[in-house]
Amino acid sequence: MNTIETIKERYQQLQSNNGSSALTPIEQNAFNSFTTLGIPTVKHEEWKYTRISSVFNKEYAFNPENLSSSISQTDLDSIRFPGYEEANELVFINGLYSPQLSVIRSENLTVISLEEATRNEHRELVLQHLGHSSKYIKDGLNALSTAFAAEGVFIHVNKGDIVEHPVYIYNIVDARTANVLSQPRMLIYVAQNAQVIFAETYATFGAAESFINQVTEIVVEKDALLEFYRIQNDAAHANQVNTTHIRQIGKSLVNTVTVSLDGGIVRNNLNIAMEAEYAESHFYGLYFLKGNTHVDNHTVVDNVKPHCESNELYKGVVDDSSTAVFNGKIFVQKDAQKTNAYQSNKNLLLSEDAAVNTKPQLEIFADDVKCSHGCTVGQLDEEAFFYLRSRGVSERTAKSLLIHAFAIDILEHIKPEKVREYVDQLISERLGVEVG
Amino acid sequence: MLSIKNLQARIEEKQILNGINLDIKAGEVHAIMGPNGSGKSTLASVLAGRPEYEVTGGAVEFLGKDILELSPEERAGEGIFLAFQYPVEIPGLTTTNFIKTAVNEVRKYRGLEPYDAVQFLKLMKEKMALMEISQSLLSRSLNEGFSGGEKKRNEIFQMAMLEPKLAILDETDSGLDIDAIRIVANGVNKLRNKDNAVLVVTHYQRLLDYIVPDFVHVLYNGRIVKSGTKELALELEERGYDFIKNEVGQEA
Known part of the structure; x- marks a missing residue:
């Protein structure tokens, strides 16, 4: 059975087993979109340089609940970030959150399933924000994630300071017996005045292929601070498409760093919607590639309100036969006067067989803004x-x-x-x- | 120590050195002077192994070894040090980390054990005092945002750390005021002994007031056209390079 059929079968199964919930219409819509849009090919404008469809030519298992995971404590220990003794640790196995392996140390941190969140006081938040990334990422993979949203988690960071206890997220794929498709999904709400640091990484165990289709939607409230660090250093047979969609709905500060060191095909979509005046964001990326690794960073900064500031710097070191793509968009909407938006992409090309495609894009509809962009590729x-x-x-x-x-x-x-x-x-x- | 015979070199298609002959013995200080474009910096670069230059003829022996076949790092291992006219700024690499790497790689080349952290720190403290250079400067990225004087002091400090047999100073005085020249020259003089030698490449005589040469050579059109003692430098200062050009012209 090919992977698309596997996906469809599992979807039907889950829908009939789980009965209806507040998420059902969202999932159904998304599934219909997925059926229509399919897996993006290089004909899709945003996928010109990243051939993800080839990954789907292989057969993938997509039944994380049944794949009897043999992930041991030793496996987990081998990928933990230093300082874990003090940290909150969220563990996802084959895309599903594992409460057993996770450790929550902060009182201000709540981690529950998205489905459960629709049955308590967070219902409105979830319904308001879940799936917002699809306004920016119009492709079948985003829809595919949302079609299984009920399996995702809702993370609520309450007011108060939990910087002392960073949140470490480990995405583990057990590919010891089959190629595995997994879809970790998170909706993170950072409440007013809250401060939180996330650090996330990925590890595939086993020699079979892994494909992670991850969507993380983050809502940042007034006077909140979000730091998000992502370290991609997975095996060469581990592929991922990763969407991080951040909405700054209050005057807030966001700092993200994406470091890509290893993997097969890696696509990172990072959207920052600056929806409140005086919001500030800094986002940085480093890709340091070897072998045949392909890393594609697509970033979007959408300045919706005035007086926002964003700084973006992505640097790449591209060696062997590896390839990198940088596509950075800055939108300044017509109300977003006094926007300061800076973008830069610098690359070191170390081998004749390596390649970089870099494309900055500015679309400015306001007239009183400071924007700059630039890219370099050199030795x-x-x-x-x-x-x-x-x-x-x-x-x-x-x-x-x-x-x-x-x-x-x-x-x-x-x-x-x-x-x-x-x-x-x-x-x-x-x-x-x-x-x- | 250094024996240069009929050295010829070019960069791209431009021939710059047209047959240099020069012998330097241990304990000596030689100065190479000459008008702009005479080939002074090229000579310094060729001796250090700068890859853009192509040696088209002649030979250079250093302590009995043909160095023209050696890479820049091997030449440094043999004991050649070039103080750059324009020291390179490298953001993201601290001076300390760089020097530690350099010192230990040179030690490895010379068949010595690398210094551990404690030994290295001790050596660094000692040379810092000798060169009057501050810790804060060395903790910063290599030459990044350094003043002209700080860059040149950093060059001489690195020289002190690497303990070369032959130090080549390429226009070390350029862009420095007299106080900075004095500090840098003082540093060089402290490192002089009977076993090492210094080759000072300079356009002006003033550096030679502080680093007093045993021999002065005048380079013109890629050849040494006149050699003498330190008085020659004073004469050049007084009469300008035109008198050399005229003399050479008459001979031709």
Whole structure:
């Protein structure tokens, strides 16, 4: 049975087994969209450089509840971020949240199923925000995620400071017996005055293929602070399409860093809808690629209200036969006067077989704004290279030091020291240089 | 220590060095002077192994070894140090981290054990005091946002850390005021001993007031056209390079 049929079968099964809930119409709509839109091909404008449809030529299992997961504590320990002893830890196995393996330490943090959230005081929030990403991401994969939204989780960050206990999210795929399709889904609500730090990572166990279709929708209220760090360092046979959709509905501060180090085909959609005056966001990305890894970062900043500020910097180091795509859109709507929006994408191309496609796009409908964008693709600076070598540093080490120097200013935006050092360690090990 | 015979070099299609002959012995200070475009910096670059230059003829022996076949890092390992005219700014790489890497790679080349953190720190403290350079400067990204004087002091500090046998100073005085020149020269003088040598490349005589040369050579059109003692530098200062050009012209 091909994967599309597997998906359809599971959908029918769940719909008839679970009965009707407040999410049913949302799921049904989404499923219809999925049926119409299908898996995006390179003919889709937003998928020109990323051939995700080929992944679906293979057969994938899509029954996370039945795949008797053999994920052990040792497996989990092998991917935990340092500082986990103090952190909240949310574990997803094959896309499904595992309350057994998760640890909630903060009183201000609530994690329940989306379905359950529609039956309590969060009902209105869920119905208002769930699926909002589809206004920006109009493709079958986004719809596919929403068609199974009831399996997702609702995360509520209450007023108060939980920065001391960051929220670590681990997405584990058990691909020991079959190719696995998984769909972790989250709706995160960061309440007024709340402060929260998320750090998320992915790990595939087993030699079969993994395809993660993840959608994370985040709502940030007035005077709230959201930091979101994502580290992608999965196996070469692990693919993912990842949508993070952030709505700043109050004057708030958002800081995100996306670090992509390894994987098969990785697509990151990051949307920031700045829907309140004086909202501020900073988003950074680093992709450091080798082998045949393909990483595609599609970002959208939508300035809806006046006086917002956004800074975007993505840097790439692209080696071997790897490929990278950067597509950064900035919209400034006609009411969004006094917008400051900056975007930059810088790439180091280290091999003849590597490639980068970079495309900044500005669409400005207001007349009193400051926007800038720029992109560069280049090689290591020859003069700097000679300078290091003239002091006795070998060719290989000089190259590593220069790459590390290029990457480091992205890492500096990872504010939690332990997470930053963890990422720096991964990069330094790859380069064979010592940190510090 | 260094023996240059009939050295010829070009960059792209432009021939710059047209047969340089020069011998430097341990303990000596040589100055290379000359008008702009005479090939002074090219000579310094070729000795350090800058890849843009192609050696088209001649030979360079350093401590009995043909260095023209060696990579820049191997030359540094052998004991050649080039202080850059324009030290490169590298954001994201701290000076300390860089020097530690360089010192240990050079030690490895020389068959010595790498310094551990404690030994390295001790050496650094010692040289920092000698060169009057501050810790805060070394904690910053390499040369990034440094003043002209700070960059040149950092060059000499790196030289102190690497303990070369032959130090080549490429227009180290350019862009420096007299106080900065004095500090840099002072640093160089502290490092001088009977076993090492210094090659000072400069357009002006003033640096030579502080780093006093044993020999002065005048480079013109890619050749050494006149050699003498430190008095030659003073004469150049007084009479300008035109008198050299005229002399060379008469000979031709």
